[in-house]
Amino acid sequence: xxxxxxxxxxxxxxxxxxxxxxxxxxxxxxxxxxxxxxxxxxxxxxxxxxxxxxxxxxxxxxxxxxxxxxxxxxxxxxxxxxxxxxxxxxxxxxxxxxxxxxxxxxxxxxxxxxxxxxxxxxxxxxxxxxxxxxxxxxxxxxxxxxxxxxxxxxxxxxxxxxxxxxxxxxxxxxxxxxxxxxxxxxxxxxxxxxxxxxxxxxxxxxxxxxxxxxxxxxxxxxxxxxxxxxxxxxxxxxx
Amino acid sequence: xxxxxxxxxxxxxxxxxxxxxxxxxxxxxxxxxxxxxxxxxxxxxxxxxxxxxxxxxxxxxxxxxxxxxxxxxxxxxxxxxxxxxxxxxxxxxxxxxxxxxxxxxxxxxxxxxxxxxxxxxxxxxxxxxxxxxxxxxxxxxxxxxxxxxxxxxxxxxxxxxxxxxxxxxxxxxxxxxxxxxxxxxxxxxxxxxxxxxxxxxxxxxxxxxxxxxxxxxxxxxxxxxxxxxxxxxxxxxxxxxxxxxxxxxxxxxxxxxxxxxxxxxxxxxxxxxxxxxxxxxxxxxxxxxxxxxxxxxxxxxxxxxx
Numbered sequence: 001x002x003x004x005x006x007x008x009x010x011x012x013x014x015x016x017x018x019x020x021x022x023x024x025x026x027x028x029x030x031x032x033x034x035x036x037x038x039x040x041x042x043x044x045x046x047x048x049x050x051x052x053x054x055x056x057x058x059x060x061x062x063x064x065x066x067x068x069x070x071x072x073x074x075x076x077x078x079x080x081x082x083x084x085x086x087x088x089x090x091x092x093x094x095x096x097x098x099x100x101x102x103x104x105x106x107x108x109x110x111x112x113x114x115x116x117x118x119x120x121x122x123x124x125x126x127x128x129x130x131x132x133x134x135x136x137x138x139x140x141x142x143x144x145x146x147x148x149x150x151x152x153x154x155x156x157x158x159x160x161x162x163x164x165x166x167x168x169x170x171x172x173x174x175x176x177x178x179x180x181x182x183x184x185x186x187x188x189x190x191x192x193x194x195x196x197x198x199x200x201x202x203x204x205x206x207x208x209x210x211x212x213x214x215x216x217x218x219x220x221x222x223x224x225x226x227x228x229x230x231x232x233x234x235x236x237x238x239x
Numbered sequence: 240x241x242x243x244x245x246x247x248x249x250x251x252x253x254x255x256x257x258x259x260x261x262x263x264x265x266x267x268x269x270x271x272x273x274x275x276x277x278x279x280x281x282x283x284x285x286x287x288x289x290x291x292x293x294x295x296x297x298x299x300x301x302x303x304x305x306x307x308x309x310x311x312x313x314x315x316x317x318x319x320x321x322x323x324x325x326x327x328x329x330x331x332x333x334x335x336x337x338x339x340x341x342x343x344x345x346x347x348x349x350x351x352x353x354x355x356x357x358x359x360x361x362x363x364x365x366x367x368x369x370x371x372x373x374x375x376x377x378x379x380x381x382x383x384x385x386x387x388x389x390x391x392x393x394x395x396x397x398x399x400x401x402x403x404x405x406x407x408x409x410x411x412x413x414x415x416x417x418x419x420x421x422x423x424x425x426x427x428x429x430x431x432x433x434x435x436x437x438x439x440x441x442x443x444x445x446x447x448x449x450x451x452x453x454x455x456x457x458x459x460x461x462x463x464x465x466x467x468x469x470x471x472x473x474x475x476x477x478x479x480x481x482x483x484x485x486x487x488x489x490x491x492x493x494x495x496x497x498x499x500x501x502x503x504x505x506x507x508x509x510x511x512x513x514x515x516x517x518x519x520x521x522x523x524x525x526x527x528x529x530x531x532x533x534x535x536x537x538x539x540x541x542x543x544x545x
Binding site: 134 | 290481495
């Protein structure tokens with residue numbers, strides 16, 4: 001009886017239902033969207049990180065290099081070098097700023113020195129606008145003919161012009177912001193005109209000031225000579 | 240018919256001949272070329288040499304205070320103004336005046352009663368020093384520069400030295416001076432010794448103040464010989480900014496004032512020391528004539544009657 005009364009050890013049977021493989025497959029089906037979302041999130045994060053990296057990189061160090069191209073359409077006018085003078089922290093003039101200043105130098109040479117010879121006209125307003133208000137006042141007071149090639153005979157043949165490479169010297173203030181930049185170069189031209197050929201030699205130092213992000217000429221030192229070309233002048237006592 | 244032809248030739252002949260001759264001359268010009276010039280003759284009149292300069296510098300008189308203080312790396316020091324010079328520049332006249340004020344001159348210092356003028360720097364920094372000198376002289380001092388021993392030495396050295404015409408034998412063991420009279424280029428260290436020497440002269444601090452003014456004018460001469468144009472001035476600004484406290488001036492102001500200063504011929508710069516009287520040695524007071532000197536100076540930065 002005892003034996004019959006003992007509870008019978010019953011080996012538990014798994015409930016009827018899907019097998020382990022089936023459950024795994026089902027789980028896999030359920031988690032696939034999550035996996036896709038995770039992969040997508042990772043991809044988005046990677047793209048965002050790359051974007052931030054490259055974007056920040058372009059902010060800190062603009063992907064601009066110093067141009068060695070001529071900034072004049074008429075002659076070889078290139079940057080010869082840049083020197084930095086720091087009143088505060090040690091900083092260097094950014095290439096894009098140097099390029100902007102060189103462009104202004106090129107506009108001055110083309111528009112202020114060569115174009116008036118070609119046309120016989122006064123220098124255009126866009127060239128005068130390269131100068132700040134104080135310098136424009138000084139120009140208007142009587143120095144235009146020195147700073148520009150105004151009032152000289154008009155070209156009647158090809159102009160031959162050249163210039164030394166432009167040396168920039170940049171001054172930063174106590175905060176490391178560049179406030180003034182000098183551009184120093186010499187310019188030479190042989191100018192055939194209806195009244196004969198003459199040579200121009202200019203020693204030019206333009207001082208640029210940063211006016212709200214635009215570089216304007218706030219000072220200048222110009223030494224100028226216009227002389228008859230040697231071949232058309234004789235020297236010595238008349239016979 | 241013959242008569243009509245004759246009349247026609249009479250009327251038209253001369254003009255036609257003129258035109259013909261002109262055509263022949265022009266043709267000859269192109270074929271042969273223009274005639275040779277006689278020696279000494281210039282073919283055309285374009286010959287010009289000129290200069291144009293613009294710096295944006297002020298055109299009104301300005302007043303500037305230059306201070307050399309006694310702060311040093313080793314030694315007592317503090318920040319008392321050992322060398323005090325007010326400089327007036329008149330751009331229109333192309334002239335300037337350097338007025339030295341001996342450091343032991345007793346003057347009213349705003350907020351501190353009467354004390355030696357050099358103490359103002361210690362009491363209230365460069366602002367109080369400027370105010371004290373402004374009140375004494377009766378001018379509005381817009382700009383000021385203050386340097387110490389090390390800054391002064393470094394400035395002179397970075398300028399490459401200063402050519403000074405030493406006025407007399409100078410030998411002062413306290414200042415470290417040992418100079419023979421005559422022109423010599425002083426290094427920064429030598430310049431400091433030269434400008435500190437007061438025991439080589441019977442008039443002590445007054446002679447020292449005069450020599451400090453002489454040194455300033457000598458520095459102007461040296462810089463004018465070395466710096467041509469704006470690029471050199473920018474370099475000088477870098478030197479000043481690294482070694483001096485500057486008041487009232489941005490680097491742009493420094494550029495404009497520097498250019499203006501370098502246009503002044505040193506021969507047009509007067510160097511005077513204020514008259515002192517009452518007291519002696521290290522206890523001076525502005526003497527008779529000081530008020531008149533200040534009045535002469537204050538109106539346009541140069542001295543007309545002194």
